[in-house]
Amino acid sequence: MAICAKIDTYEQMYLIRAFEERIAELFSRGELFGTTHPCIGQEATAVGVVTTLEPTDVVTSTHRGHGHFLAWTGDVQGLMAEIMGRATGVCAGRGGSQHLYAENFYTNGITGGMGAVGTGMALAEKQRASGNIVCSFIGDGALAQGILHEAMNMASLWDAPILYALENNLYAMSTHVRDTLAGGIVPRAGALAIESATVESDDVFDVIAAAEQAVEYVRENSRPYLLELRTYRFCGHSINDERAYRTREEEDEWQRRDPLARLAGALAETERRAIEGRCRARIERAIAAARNAPVQDLGDIGKGLWKS
Amino acid sequence: MEKLTVGRAIAAGLRKKLADDPTVYLLGEDICDPYGGAFRITRGLSSEFPGRLINAPISEAGVVGVATGMALRGLRPVVEMMFGDFIALAADQLINHAAKFSWMYNGAVSVPLVVRAPMGGRRGYGPTHSQSLERMLLSTPGLRIVAPTPRHDAAALIGAAIDDSNPVVFIEGKLLYAAEQATVSEHYDIAHTHPPYPAAVLNNAAGEQPNVTVVTYGPMLPVVEEAMTAAFNEDEVACEILAPSEIGPLDTALIGESVARTGRLIVAEEGPRSWGWAAEVVARVVERWGDRLVARPVRVAGRDLPLPTARPLEDHVLPGVETVRGAVEKVMLQ
Numbered sequence: 001m002a003i004c005a006k007i008d009t010y011e012q013m014y015l016i017r018a019f020e021e022r023i024a025e026l027f028s029r030g031e032l033f034g035t036t037h038p039c040i041g042q043e044a045t046a047v048g049v050v051t052t053l054e055p056t057d058v059v060t061s062t063h064r065g066h067g068h069f070l071a072w073t074g075d076v077q078g079l080m081a082e083i084m085g086r087a088t089g090v091c092a093g094r095g096g097s098q099h100l101y102a103e104n105f106y107t108n109g110i111t112g113g114m115g116a117v118g119t120g121m122a123l124a125e126k127q128r129a130s131g132n133i134v135c136s137f138i139g140d141g142a143l144a145q146g147i148l149h150e151a152m153n154m155a156s157l158w159d160a161p162i163l164y165a166l167e168n169n170l171y172a173m174s175t176h177v178r179d180t181l182a183g184g185i186v187p188r189a190g191a192l193a194i195e196s197a198t199v200e201s202d203d204v205f206d207v208i209a210a211a212e213q214a215v216e217y218v219r220e221n222s223r224p225y226l227l228e229l230r231t232y233r234f235c236g237h238s239i240n241d242e243r244a245y246r247t248r249e250e251e252d253e254w255q256r257r258d259p260l261a262r263l264a265g266a267l268a269e270t271e272r273r274a275i276e277g278r279c280r281a282r283i284e285r286a287i288a289a290a291r292n293a294p295v296q297d298l299g300d301i302g303k304g305l306w307k308s
Numbered sequence: 309m310e311k312l313t314v315g316r317a318i319a320a321g322l323r324k325k326l327a328d329d330p331t332v333y334l335l336g337e338d339i340c341d342p343y344g345g346a347f348r349i350t351r352g353l354s355s356e357f358p359g360r361l362i363n364a365p366i367s368e369a370g371v372v373g374v375a376t377g378m379a380l381r382g383l384r385p386v387v388e389m390m391f392g393d394f395i396a397l398a399a400d401q402l403i404n405h406a407a408k409f410s411w412m413y414n415g416a417v418s419v420p421l422v423v424r425a426p427m428g429g430r431r432g433y434g435p436t437h438s439q440s441l442e443r444m445l446l447s448t449p450g451l452r453i454v455a456p457t458p459r460h461d462a463a464a465l466i467g468a469a470i471d472d473s474n475p476v477v478f479i480e481g482k483l484l485y486a487a488e489q490a491t492v493s494e495h496y497d498i499a500h501t502h503p504p505y506p507a508a509v510l511n512n513a514a515g516e517q518p519n520v521t522v523v524t525y526g527p528m529l530p531v532v533e534e535a536m537t538a539a540f541n542e543d544e545v546a547c548e549i550l551a552p553s554e555i556g557p558l559d560t561a562l563i564g565e566s567v568a569r570t571g572r573l574i575v576a577e578e579g580p581r582s583w584g585w586a587a588e589v590v591a592r593v594v595e596r597w598g599d600r601l602v603a604r605p606v607r608v609a610g611r612d613l614p615l616p617t618a619r620p621l622e623d624h625v626l627p628g629v630e631t632v633r634g635a636v637e638k639v640m641l642q
């Protein structure tokens with residue numbers, strides 16, 4: 001692995017980790033309104049998959065989308081301002097943490113729903129012969145939604161070029177996947193004649209390798225693919241979660257597999273510190289900018305509801 | 309000449325858009341030939357436009373979600389719900405997805421999606437195949453609800469819905485599929501207001517002042533027309549009937565202007581009386597033009613019951629010509 005790839009990947013993953021930790025602090029200090037779903041521990045799945053996409057491809061994501069968003073855009077300012085409810089946010093404060101938009105990037109807060117929307121997007125890209133594919137991030141919990149079964153069925157029937165990037169972090173809120181999912185994840189794809197694979201995300205470069213294969217398959221064959229990414233969120237489901245449903249031993253075990261720490265170990269100390277300093281400075285600049293930004297003009301609140 | 313029914317007009321509108329706009333796709337259960345849809349509206353189109361109609365699995369939520377994604381990425385999909393009642397299965401995709409994207413992304417995207425929904429009773433299909441569920445969607449900002457009547461150009465309306473950059477739910481009264489579309493009548497002067505979603509304005513006062521404003525939409529219009537023709541012939545009640553095609557969001561100005569002239573208001577719809585479209589229309593008129601009313605407004609609507617299958621039972625639950633006549637009596641006596 002080239003050292004520059006490691007540096008770049010570490011910078012992206014660290015940016016996400018530091019961003020999420022800072023968001024948690026801002027919440028605990030009462031500076032933020034509402035809720036958010038951090039992806040601390042899952043940086044390798046976000047960065048690892050997104051790295052393998054082309055800029056003209058399309059990504060859909062979920063309530064837990066900051067990592068995907070940052071990996072896709074690097075737009076710390078736009079995301080921070082959005083979470084802080086400012087006019088300078090990517091959706092002017094209307095969407096907030098769960099409802100993010102950037103070019104070719106769409107999230108929504110309804111578990112599983114974007115899997116269907118993403119499938120339609122993939123069919124549109126195919127129809128327009130754009131050569132683009134869609135990557136729809138979904139969670140293990142989302143797999144219990146009937147609409148995902150419907151969408152994957154259609155994706156297979158109609159040859160939609162879509163990668164379902166399923167982040168299996170073992171939990172949907174407080175509920176373990178063994179209590180929500182009968183049978184297995186990958187067998188579901190098999191039943192629909194959809195290619196699939198599973199990858200552990202301890203090493204982000206394993207994720208990249210698996211995603212590269214999946215993306216290539218989707219693009220070459222114009223077929224759907226399900227990639228199960230085994231991961232773990234170190235934090236609570238949302239800001240308001242004491243994680244009483246799992247043991248500290250279990251968490252410690254996963255912490256020892258932290259993909260960010262693993263990659264950090266492969267970098268020279270000075271290099272690593274420089275990266276971390278850069279990321280933190282970007283985040284602080286974004287916070288300062290958002291604090292000084294206005295909220296959306298209330299006279300504009302109806303804009304965009306009806307398109308002419 | 310074969311008479312032009314509302315069903316044929318919708319089909320003609322779909323055909324024209326398929327021919328004119330290569331981004332238009334039709335998705336739905338059993339819409340392809342030889343079947344051509346449960347009500348045969350799309351019959352012939354899959355043969356005429358190969359690859360542009362897609363027979364969907366029985367996945368109403370999934371198909372509306374997929375169509376929403378297609379719309380977000382530059383296509384103009386039209387989904388046929390086999391029966392409008394099934395739109396309940398797609399409620400999340402309409403309310404939490406299609407209706408939200410443009411606004412919640414601060415106007416950055418458009419969702420030019422059409423969902424065609426055959427609604428309404430009087431065909432004996434019973435409690436789960438006869439409802440008028442548009443009311444469930446009317447309270448979602450960002451969804452346009454359009455309903456043709458035989459007094460509209462249904463081909464133009466479906467064309468406008470497909471050209472629309474917003475999600476449109478197109479309410480097709482099942483009973484209207486076989487009804488003749490005619491914009492002239494021996495009983496009424498018929499005018500249309502601003503396109504692309506005009507209201508049909510029917511007037512039988514022959515230049516005199518009408519006595520009552522009757523507001524309705526979709527498959528209730530023929531019922532209202534019949535009742536008001538009888539009221540005119542028997543009791544000399546002249547009326548102005550307003551049938552907006554865009555029932556949500558609703559432009560109330562036309563209704564208010566008419567009520568300001570007549571002082572009397574009846575609002576008629578086929579769905580159950582409670583929490584309905586008529587309630588909203590009455591509330592708006594009373595709020596803004598209440599001082600122009602000379603009589604309390606009257607609603608005509610279905611009973612607050614599920615729809616039975618047997619014809620006499622269904623007739624009892626749905627508002628008919630006699631129900632409208634009763635409302636006229638009530639509003640004229642005050």
Ligand SMILES: Cc1ncc(C[n+]2csc(CCOP(=O)(O)OP(=O)(O)O)c2C)c(N)n1
Binds near residue numbers: 064109169171
């Ligand atoms: C339709 C719907 N039901 C419930 C919720 C509440 N909810 C938000 S996230 C979540 C768990 C999702 O679990 P999973 O798909 O595994 O994603 P993860 O949170 O683990 O990233 C639930 C139940 C929701 N947002 N939408």
Ligand SMILES: [Mg+2]
Binds near residue numbers: 139140141167
């Ligand atoms: Mg999960």
